Amino acid sequence: MLRPTHRDCSQAMATKIFDIEILEDDMVYVGSGIQAKDESHALAIMIIISNGMVNEDSEILKFEEKTLH
Numbered sequence: 001m002l003r004p005t006h007r008d009c010s011q012a013m014a015t016k017i018f019d020i021e022i023l024e025d026d027m028v029y030v031g032s033g034i035q036a037k038d039e040s041h042a043l044a045i046m047i048i049i050s051n052g053m054v055n056e057d058s059e060i061l062k063f064e065e066k067t068l069h
Contacts, residue, residue: 018042021062022054028061029054039063 020031020042029050036042042063046054 015067016042017066019062019064019066020046020060022046022050023059023061024050024054027053029058039065 015035016037018031018034018036018039020029020034022029022031029046031042031046031049034042034045036045043056
């Protein structure tokens, strides 16, 4: 059985930070510093914090990922 190395575990547990801008109708919703495990999780958080005003069909203007180690 192979055991993951420390480096593998560190990458899997790294916190990802997302900056997102989404256009819906005539409004731009901005999420800065969203901590999420991946892009779909970050989008789900944006849907919640926009009170459902944005969704999977909204136009994404910016989707930037930053990884903290």
